[in-house]
Amino acid sequence: MAIQKMLLNIFCDVFASDRRLRRRFVATSALQQELRMTEVIRQDVTFEATPDRVFEALVDGPTFTRMTGAPAEIDGSAGGSFSCFGGAITGRNLEVVKGRRLVQGWRAGPWPEGIYSLVRFELEGQGDGTKLTLEHSAFPPGQGDHLGAGWEANYWAPMRKMLADHAA
Template sequence: MHQEVVIKATRARVYQALTEERQFREVTNISIPGAATAISPEVGGTFSIFGGVISGRHIEMVPNERLVQAWREKDWTPGVSSVARFQLNDGGSDTRLVFDHTGFPQGKAESLATGWKSHYWDALQKYLA
């Protein structure tokens, strides 16, 4: 799956909102109030977001540029993970977020695409406005 979105914030602000536990909790509270969030700040560290519905680990973290995660939903077959890649490109005062999500189970593309838009892109836009 490939998605692109322009976010009205600098790359640094977008990266921080995606990787800092406190900020991401505030982002997720926009779409799912009260959902538990735990995010490790380093490569190899784990995360559990949206009340444990989503979990994984950080594969690559290049501050203000790129975040790559092993990413899975709670109801997927044990051991199955996908790869979520967030590339942050400079657009002046805006950020063009180029997102690729691969390796998820068959039949999940539509629900994942909807979830990325509502729980990530729309929520990030509101949080960073």
Template sequence: MNHHLNLEVFYPDSMERVWQALTDPSFLSRWLMPADFEPTVGYRYSFQTLAHKITGEVLECDGKSRLVYTWDDGESDEPSLVSWSLRPDGDGTRLTLEHSEFAAPEPYVLIEAHMNWSQASVALAAVLRMPVPIVYCADEPVIPILERAGFRQPEKEEASCQA
């Protein structure tokens, strides 16, 4: 069975800027992982974290609207497939991610992948809006990353009981 996950996010940024974030190694290193990447069909890329190395090959690069590559995290016999699609949406860009062709994973694998991509999409939003770089690391909890980017959780109001 082909297991997959989908994630769709709106960014109030141009398609060109979101495309740059998906394909430029200096941008990728800020929201996903340090990267050796080129958006060229046949290019063998790598992403590196403190604990993991992801490798793969770019399979499709359609202008600045679609990017597809294999994703080999070394944990399965066969690589999975990551597909990004961009389309204009009002004053911004609608980005769709499909991560597919997981080889019969345990349920936790899909849950973990969804959590990681969800966190990365938030880090991408922070990077797109920040004029100064932040660094996202998949091995680090997302809250400190968001705090470095200037996102703050609202202060909780003290509960008070008055008679």
């Protein structure tokens, strides 16, 4: 729970400069408190590529588009916004440590307005490859199975294919 509070504070700091977004976030914070889930998706996946290549696939719009075949616009900086899969997934980058960590305020289009989950990607070099640990939390009730399967189908499988094609 302490990590969620810390990330929510970072999230608030990112939006502090935008009064409209800050008001919307504060107005929905009570609802966000109701959505604190005990359920956390945790996935460990490995890729035959460097941490920098894996990181690039997550934060570079053209690379993400090439990987998934779906439109993506990504500002890879801290505080930068992203829109993936033609706007089906949107959010902001809360913490960006190149090649090591990416933390996002992440939302799916059909969720109630102002509701963001927390997604954390940790990257660790392992020989010639990379171990990526995903933690996805604070999502609406009943979404865990769908989201968990979506990470494999929409992120990991296409990323493995793209990185393998690039290595060949």
